[in-house]
Amino acid sequence: MVFALLLASFVVAGMLDGLLARLITLLFYVGVLVLALRFARLPIGTARWLRRALLAGSVLIAVLVLVLHGRVIEGIAALWTAGFLLLTVFVVVGRVLRHPVVTMQTIFGALSAYLMVGFVFVALFTAAARLGPGQFFTGDETADGDSIQYFAFVTLTTTGYGDLTPATAPGRSLAVLDALCGQIFLVTLVARLVSVFGVERRRPGDDAAA
Template identity: 30%
Template sequence: MIEKLYSWRFELFLSTQLSILFGSLFMPSTWFENWMMPIFLLLNIAFGVLLVAKKKKLFRFMLVFLMISVVMAVMGFVNSGIENRVDYFKLGLYFLFYAIVTIEIIKQVWKAKIVGKNVILGVISGYISLGLLAFFLCISIEIISPNSFSGIVIIPGVNTDTTEQLMYYSYVTLMTIGYGDILPVTPIAQKASVFIGLIGQFYLVIITAVVVGKYIQHNNINAKY
């Protein structure tokens, strides 16, 4: 079963990532945030575990992580007023998970000899994972040091919250768009924002160059024959 799913690992992982990012476009925001996003997040973690299925020790570790995530998700559904300490623990685990998965995706892309569908999907998934890493970093900063980001506004009559706005800010910063509607105002938030922008640029420059180089090299070899 795992062997069959492994060949679809990038498709499954990417589809759940896109569901996390854009699911609120197709359903009420409050309902999505409270119910569907935790489910999509668990599915994304499950498919992230699939990415490391060929590394036995890491696979076992990630399975344990998945079980802990399921328990925490159930606790969140049962008790929405869960203690902050549990929230900190959850955010730390998610950050660790996406850091491991992003590194694993980069390794698989780097080691690939042929630029095919999996490599392209892997590059996209890796970039989105960096955005989720940035999101967990920003929301952790906001929880630990409230009001670290200015411009986060709850608009009356509009279903939006801090989580959704920090998700938006994380990706806008990763892509170095910088609209300026949300600003980091504390030193730690400012340093985190610089770090996110740098990581996004390094990923695009280095990983894209590697993939393009492999593609050109493969085409040159085929042309000789």
């Protein structure tokens, strides 16, 4: 369900632009977070507090975006989105690492976390474009939602078409970090899980118990 919601948010963000797209994708992200917290097996009190705090913050951000228009508000909203998406990545990865046997659910959990890493950088690039001075891309390319999402995922996969290039130092630094995170995540988590698919993983203390 988390993977399906993330794919849906990717399609919506690519097809729509402007305020409507941002609010719909924020709704998808909130749904992803609620599902992730539900199955994370956190203490009930902690999970309930996180849900309430993050839902309240998301509603407040959505209201501010609707009422107050401008680059600063959009940048703040993007930073908030990046923050709770990053939290969701940690929740999902923590749940995946606790699976005793690697199943398709484990693989989809890891892939969902990989997509969320991409969306984290979409939000960070959006914040840099809205809060930074001047043009975000070189060549007077427009830094709208579609182009930022395209650039973030092309960089995450290190495809590197070169048609969009950050014009600012923060943008370049984020692009390098985006590429590094994408490759490290695939090599260290996804590839490892695929290699032990269907195999029960050893837990600390198994040798001692034996």
